[in-house]
Amino acid sequence: MDIFKNFKNKNDKVVIDENVNKQINTVKKFSSLIVLGAVIAVGIFSSIYSVSEQEQAVITQFGKVVSVETAGLHFKLPFIQQRTTVNTTTQGMPIGYEESGTNDPIExxxxxxxxxxxxxxxNFVNIDFYLEYKVVNPENFLFNTDDPLNTLKNLTKASIRSTISKYLVDExxxxxxxxxQSEVKNKLISEMEKVNIGIEIVNISIQDAEPPTAQVIEAFKAVExxxxxxxxxxxxxxxxxxxKLPSANADADKILKEAEAYKENRIAEAEGQVARFSETYKEYKKFPLITKKRMFYETLEEVLPNLNIIITDGKTQSIYPVDKFNK
Structure with a gap:
């Protein structure tokens, strides 16, 4: 009897195990259906999107732009295509101050x-600007530079500084x-066309212009x-x-004139000596010996003008002074 009883219990256990397995399989199938349904719901939910009048949507697939959508209801491939929304309305950017949300700027x-x-x-001047711009090409705005708004701000500051440097502080x-304002706007538009980041300049205006702070004023006074x-x-x-310049010019003119006179004198003297030498040479060629003696005596006269010259043949005992023959 015990054997039959044990056999019956085993059959009941087998039946229970089969029921549990069926329930588990049913739960797995149900869970899979729930997950699949959730995935499909998410895919459908992410595939359908709307774009407002103030925006444009850039659709990319594997990092490449496939379309740019305007206002309305649109569809994209789930999980493959990504959407990036860009505000295309006119926006503002303060230059030189921070907006506080009230009428007072925050410095x-x-x-x-x-x-x-x-x-x-x-001179120094503290001047604030307010820039108005809008995105006209969302694709260039998103992909032509890493930070388009920072690029816009830097170009704006450069245009402002180069323009202000052309005007006096009172102006x-x-x-x-x-x-x-007009010059800064035109210059900024030209620079934005070069970088091509999809932003259009709407307007730029001066908010305030005033002298700098007391510390800068002191520095400015020191500069003045x-x-x-x-x-x-x-x-x-x-x-x-x-x-001093007239006196120096007069002295320089005097020195130049003296130098010119000295030059002319030396030239004339040299020319006279050349002429004299030429005449002497002509006489020398006619009577070489006589000319040599005459030149010798003349040289002695020039060198020893105050000496008495005595001529002797070296044999006679008499001495004959030359000055007596001259008399």
């Missing part, structure tokens, strides 16, 4: 450095604001003092030059 160190400009007359703060000292030194040098 910080970086913004202050952006607003500090040097004018044509080497920057008063009468030339309109010309400065140095400039005045330099001008004083230059004026004194010019005065000294105006006083």
């Amino acid at each position: 910080d160190t970086s913004a202050y450095e952006d607003s500090m400009m040097i004018t044509k007359d080497f 920057v703060m008063t009468t030339a604001k309109g010309k400065i 003092t140095a400039k005045q000292g330099a001008e004083t030194a230059i004026n004194n040098a010019n005065k000294y030059q105006s006083e």
Whole structure:
């Protein structure tokens, strides 16, 4: 009886195991269907998207742009294609200050450095600009540079500085604001066409222009003092030059004239000696011995003018002074 009882229990266990396996398989199938359904739902949800009137969507597939979609409802391939939305409305960028969300701008160190400009007359001015722009080519905006807005800001600051440096400080703060805005805008548009990052300049305007802070004003006063000292030194040098230059010119002219006269005298003297030598040479060729003696006596007269000359043959005892024969 025990044997039959044990056999019955084994059959019941087998039946229970089969039921458990069936339940497990059913749960696995159900779970797979849920996962598959979830994947399909996610794929369908990510495939259908909408673009607002203020945006454009750039669709890429394996890193390559396949389309740029405007406002409306659109479809893309799930998991293969990616969507990047770009705002195409007119946006603003402060230059020289930070927007606080209220009517008052927030000045910080970086913004202050952006607003500090040097004018044509080497003055400092603290000037703020507000730039308005919009994205007109989302593909170039996303892929032609790593940071298009930073590129835009740097080009704007460069255009502003190069323009402000052409104007006097009074013009920057008063009468030339309109010309400065127009010149900066045209210059910035030209630079943006070169980089081609898909951004269009709408407008740029001066928000405020004022003298720099007290610390910078002190530095500026020091610069002005140095400039005045330099001008004083230059004026004194010019005065000294105006006083000394005529005298120096007169002295130089006198020296030149004396040199010219000395030159003419030496030339005339040399020419006279040449003529004299030529005449002497002509006589020498006629009477060489007599000419030699005459030249010898003349030379003695020049060298020893105050000596008495005595001529002797070396044999006679008498001495005959030459001066007696001359008398």
